[in-house]
Amino acid sequence: MTMDLTQKAAALRQALNYHGYLYHVLDAPQISDAEYDALLNELRRLEADHPELQAADSPTQRLGGWVADRFVKVRHPQPMLSLSNAFNPGELRAWRERTLRLLSPEVGQTLSYVVEPKIDGLTVVLHYDNGRFVLGATRGDGTEGEDITANLRTVRGLPLTIPLTGKQPAPARLVVRGEAYVNVADFQRFNEQSAAQEGRTYANPRNFAAGALRQLDSAISAQRPLRLWAYQVVVLEGAAPLSTQWDALTFLRDLGFPVISLGEHIRLFDDFEPLVDYVVAWEDQRQALPYETDGLVIKINQVALHEELGFVGKEPRWATAYKYPAHEVITRLLDIQVNVGRTGSINPFAVLEPAAVGGVMVRNATLHNADYVAELDLRIGDRVIIKRAGEVIPQVLRSLPELRDGSERVWTMPEKCPVCGEAIQRTAGEAAYHCVNSACPAQLVRGIEHFVSRGAMDIEGFGIRQAELFVQLGFITDLADIYYLHERRAELLGREGFGEKKVSNLLSAIEASKERPFSRLLNALGIHGVGAVGAETIASHFGGIEALLTATADDLSQISGVGPVLAASVVDWFSHAPNRRTIERLRAAGVRLAADAPALVGPQTFAGMTFVITGTLEGLSRDEAKALIEAQGGKVTDSMSKKTNYLLLGTNPGSKAAKAAGLGVPTISLDDLLRLLHA
Numbered sequence: 247m248t249m250d251l252t253q254k255a256a257a258l259r260q261a262l263n264y265h266g267y268l269y270h271v272l273d274a275p276q277i278s279d280a281e282y283d284a285l286l287n288e289l290r291r292l293e294a295d296h297p298e299l300q301a302a303d304s305p306t307q308r309l310g311g312w313v314a315d316r317f318v319k320v321r322h323p324q325p326m327l328s329l330s331n332a333f334n335p336g337e338l339r340a341w342r343e344r345t346l347r348l349l350s351p352e353v354g355q356t357l358s359y360v361v362e363p364k365i366d367g368l369t370v371v372l373h374y375d376n377g378r379f380v381l382g383a384t385r386g387d388g389t390e391g392e393d394i395t396a397n398l399r400t401v402r403g404l405p406l407t408i409p410l411t412g413k414q415p416a417p418a419r420l421v422v423r424g425e426a427y428v429n430v431a432d433f434q435r436f437n438e439q440s441a442a443q444e445g446r447t448y449a450n451p452r453n454f455a456a457g458a459l460r461q462l463d464s465a466i467s468a469q470r471p472l473r474l475w476a477y478q479v480v481v482l483e484g485a486a487p488l489s490t491q492w493d494a495l496t497f498l499r500d501l502g503f504p505v506i507s508l509g510e511h512i513r514l515f516d517d518f519e520p521l522v523d524y525v526v527a528w529e530d531q532r533q534a535l536p537y538e539t540d541g542l543v544i545k546i547n548q549v550a551l552h553e554e555l556g557f558v559g560k561e562p563r564w565a566t567a568y569k570y571p572a573h574e575v576i577t578r579l580l581d582i583q584v585n586v587g588r589t590g591s592i593n594p595f596a597v598l599e600p601a602a603v604g605g606v607m608v609r610n611a612t613l614h615n616a617d618y619v620a621e622l623d624l625r626i627g628d629r630v631i632i633k634r635a636g637e638v639i640p641q642v643l644r645s646l647p648e649l650r651d652g653s654e655r656v657w658t659m660p661e662k663c664p665v666c667g668e669a670i671q672r673t674a675g676e677a678a679y680h681c682v683n684s685a686c687p688a689q690l691v692r693g694i695e696h697f698v699s700r701g702a703m704d705i706e707g708f709g710i711r712q713a714e715l716f717v718q719l720g721f722i723t724d725l726a727d728i729y730y731l732h733e734r735r736a737e738l739l740g741r742e743g744f745g746e747k748k749v750s751n752l753l754s755a756i757e758a759s760k761e762r763p764f765s766r767l768l769n770a771l772g773i774h775g776v777g778a779v780g781a782e783t784i785a786s787h788f789g790g791i792e793a794l795l796t797a798t799a800d801d802l803s804q805i806s807g808v809g810p811v812l813a814a815s816v817v818d819w820f821s822h823a824p825n826r827r828t829i830e831r832l833r834a835a836g837v838r839l840a841a842d843a844p845a846l847v848g849p850q851t852f853a854g855m856t857f858v859i860t861g862t863l864e865g866l867s868r869d870e871a872k873a874l875i876e877a878q879g880g881k882v883t884d885s886m887s888k889k890t891n892y893l894l895l896g897t898n899p900g901s902k903a904a905k906a907a908g909l910g911v912p913t914i915s916l917d918d919l920l921r922l923l924h925a
């Protein structure tokens with residue numbers, strides 16, 4: 247091993263850690279995503295070629311991959327205390343009076359206070375030796391926690407090595423207390439994606455964050471949008487002592503830790519009454535914060551007084567939490583009913599005795615899925631506690647079984663869809679139940695919208711407004727009716743907004759779609775779990791509808807990329823009589839139900855082409871898009887250059903879009919990619 251390679255790896259790690267800090271902590275990146283990715287890929291190659299260069303503080307370790315058998319107990323260097331609570335200005339003043347009685351009058355007159363948001367997350371304790379992150383633990387019982395070091399390494403805002411800013415030297419030993427949390431917007435986006443892809447959702451950001459950090463497989467933690475903020479120096483050795491809490495927060499910020507903005511969300515007060523006024527007024531401001539919080543923490547600023555004041559029980563005397571009225575109330579669970587989502591998912595919801603929560607009258611609340619109802623042991627007639635999750639979505643938190651009188655009833659998921667009466671199913675390994683009848687009125691409009699979309703049958707001039715109208719008029723009762731709309735030509739011409747040209751164009755587009763590849767039809771049917779890539783794979787294997795109609799789950803499972811869950815979903819869809827009737831009506835209408843003949847061995851569609859992917863692709867993960875491109879001979883890279891043929895652009899793209907424009911690289915959508923594939 248040459249010193250040059252060692253120095254190069256160290257320089258790359260230092261640069262990546264610093265730019266990660268600028269991006270994830272300060273939200274002020276100095277380089278593009280492509281430039282960051284290029285540095286990261288260079289370090290990955292270097293570590294792969296020379297494993298002895300790998301280091302615990304390397305940014306390449308952010309992706310996780312360590313699997314723990316169990317969590318080892320860790321004893322904290324100091325007790326991780328909880329806080330006393332104050333619920334009104336009187337109780338807050340009483341806390342101050344109690345502390346003043348324990349201090350001399352002279353000291354009491356010089357007190358200052360730091361006020362910090364109380365973020366609703368999971369307390370973590372972080373250990374650093376000579377600037378390197380070596381251990382991370384949960385709070386546990388306050389004396390002992392669990393070692394979750396591998397999972398914490400995946401949190402992008404956590405510095406793996408300090409300092410990152412050059413403003414402070416690294417202390418010999420540092421132990422920091424902080425909070426791992428998930429922003430409300432990130433949580434909602436993750437829940438939407440999880441509901442669409444896995445049929446499950448999570449209850450609230452706090453539980454989601456805690457669960458993410460207690461995964462045995464750190465690769466799962468790495469996929470969660472976890473954030474961190476540091477707020478207390480627990481142990482400091484090899485550095486000048488810190489005299490105030492404000493100094494401690496500044497010290498942490500200067501080392502590169504995420505610290506909520508000093509002077510804005512964290513405030514310093516020399517006088518107590520202005521502090522009380524601020525705390526009372528802040529209740530309205532917290533609604534605009536990106537994270538969930540139930541109050542503020544007030545701390546005496548002078549650190550020397552913390553030890554002098556000590557603690558009572560498990561609560562420090564030098565700090566307290568001002569808690570706002572919880573947007574939680576008790577009401578009665580009158581019934582549990584289900585609704586049918588746009589993809590056929592059957593989800594329970596609570597019918598409640600109306601109750602005001604946070605100024606809003608709540609009559610219904612989410613129950614997520616059947617497992618959630620069972621885990622909480624919710625029974626019809628129970629007294630339950632409800633909350634507006636993220637101050638928006640009402641949800642049932644728990645029941646109060648001690649208030650039961652014996653009249654309560656256990657709920658079970660219905661066996662049939664409440665809308666169409668077809669049997670519902672639950673795929674193994676998934677939380678959600680589904681109605682697999684594609685003609686179910688509850689999902690028909692959204693099913694049509696997907697069927698006619700560009701990634702499916704691509705019927706121009708046919709969108710959700712037309713779908714809603716045709717279902718409302720009774721023109722479409724299942725997907726096959728789209729191809730019989732020509733029989734309604736006279737009725738269409740008689741409606742406002744449907745002139746001769748518009749109707750002709752629409753019917754022509756429908757007719758043209760009959761020749762779309764069989765894989766596009768398979769995707770368009772809306773079979774649970776079958777997207778563009780899965781449809782391509784299945785269509786190529788079976789060649790047409792005839793073989794697929796008689797295929798077993800074992801037959802499907804033999805296909806690379808088709809697991810047992812997807813195989814069962816496909817077989818179940820084709821086993822339902824309404825779905826088979828739809829297929830037969832599509833056949834009678836002349837829709838193509840067979841795949842192209844296998845291509846001769848030779849150049850593939852994307853042979854010699856290089857793609858870069860950025861943003862979120864609708865209905866397709868990046869890995870699936872990459873697999874699709876590579877299956878056609880293309881290459882997918884992380885870095886942009888003039889040699890890149892296309893940038894595949896999804897929603898919420900990063901800086902790669904601007905980079906592509908600067909280099910003259912054409913951008914395409916997923917629909918464009920599929921059109922290229924079938925050109």
